Amino acid sequence: MAGKKKPLVVITRKLPDPVETRMRELFDARLNVEDRPMTQPELVAAVREADVLVPTITDTIDAALIAQAGENLKLIASFSNGVDKIDVGAAAKKGITVTNTPNVLTEDTADMTMALILAVPRRLAEGANVLPGERKWAGWSPTWMLGRRIWGKRLGIVGMGRIGTAVARRAKAFGLSIHYHNRHRVLQSLEDELEATYWESLDQMLARMDIISVNCPSTPATFHLLSGRRLALLQPTAYIVNTARGDLIDEDALTKLIQEGKIAGAGLDVYENEPALNQRLLKLAAKGKMVLLPHMGSATLEGRIDMGEKVIINIRTFFDGHRPPDRVLPLKV
Numbered sequence: 001m002a003g004k005k006k007p008l009v010v011i012t013r014k015l016p017d018p019v020e021t022r023m024r025e026l027f028d029a030r031l032n033v034e035d036r037p038m039t040q041p042e043l044v045a046a047v048r049e050a051d052v053l054v055p056t057i058t059d060t061i062d063a064a065l066i067a068q069a070g071e072n073l074k075l076i077a078s079f080s081n082g083v084d085k086i087d088v089g090a091a092a093k094k095g096i097t098v099t100n101t102p103n104v105l106t107e108d109t110a111d112m113t114m115a116l117i118l119a120v121p122r123r124l125a126e127g128a129n130v131l132p133g134e135r136k137w138a139g140w141s142p143t144w145m146l147g148r149r150i151w152g153k154r155l156g157i158v159g160m161g162r163i164g165t166a167v168a169r170r171a172k173a174f175g176l177s178i179h180y181h182n183r184h185r186v187l188q189s190l191e192d193e194l195e196a197t198y199w200e201s202l203d204q205m206l207a208r209m210d211i212i213s214v215n216c217p218s219t220p221a222t223f224h225l226l227s228g229r230r231l232a233l234l235q236p237t238a239y240i241v242n243t244a245r246g247d248l249i250d251e252d253a254l255t256k257l258i259q260e261g262k263i264a265g266a267g268l269d270v271y272e273n274e275p276a277l278n279q280r281l282l283k284l285a286a287k288g289k290m291v292l293l294p295h296m297g298s299a300t301l302e303g304r305i306d307m308g309e310k311v312i313i314n315i316r317t318f319f320d321g322h323r324p325p326d327r328v329l330p331l332k333v
């Protein structure tokens with residue numbers, strides 16, 4: 001882009017230093033070094049002025065905001081894998097391209113999913129609190145802190161995309177048998193590798209699994225995919241893990257069913273109204289029925305730098321006149 005005017009790129013949150021430095025070298029980059037989430041009026045001012053907006057999952061880029069975008073705004077290069085907070089259809093209608101950062105979060109998110117699959121049945125959070133806790137540890141006993149065995153259990157993966165597949169590979173190594181529900185059946189070679197069983201019926205799969213892992217994207221079609229009715233199909237000994245998006249599960253129904261002993265427990269990294277938290281979740285966590293993480297499934301330094309590099313490549317490719325590699329198209333309805 002030598003000789004050309006650098007595009008004004010507004011970045012809504014603090015990014016890792018190496019990413020910000022590179023952005024400053026390449027673009028007229030407006031950083032948010034204090035990392036204070038931008039208010040809606042600040043976002044409006046940003047879209048009116050910027051050539052490129054780099055939002056994250058904490059920004060709502062809805063049709064109302066996009067309608068106020070200035071003529072210069074041609075690219076929303078999201079620093080995220082999920083684009084559920086961006087109205088991609090409204091952007092397309094206004095001639096604005098949207099990109100995301102797929103692939104680079106897969107392994108980190110799968111690691112955290114596996115950590116929750118282990119943590120809830122094996123009571124990891126409760127155990128980790130014993131020694132730093134106020135009461136003195138009385139020592140080992142044959143009947144104390146008993147959890148449930150992982151090896152030999154059935155894992156039902158809802159959404160067998162990149163992350164679901166990466167979870168399945170890990171889970172298989174832990175002796176779980178792999179089951180999945182997906183819009184489309186995966187390739188036979190992948191099913192063979194994972195020794196996976198495909199369930200066309202989500203309801204039927206849910207009723208038979210020991211652990212459920214939710215790994216599909218949040219779209220209008222998947223809102224409350226695990227509704228109260230579907231959650232009620234789970235066995236009382238079953239656990240559920242969600243590292244995808246909070247709104248895939250009806251959180252009220254989940255807490256009620258766990259409280260009533262109709263589901264054994266849950267490991268959650270994402271919430272319906274995050275960062276606001278339903279207080280009943282905290283009560284269940286205090287009782288050892290839930291392990292709650294603050295949306296940190298993909299939070300590794302390496303992952304964030306990789307995301308930043310993807311954002312940069314998307315912006316550069318776009319301004320070089322090519323189609324950016326991670327372009328997101330509007331959902332077909």
Ligand code: DGY
Binds near residue numbers: 079295296297299
């Ligand atoms: C994303 O980028 O969609 C992730 O949820 C962030 O952790």
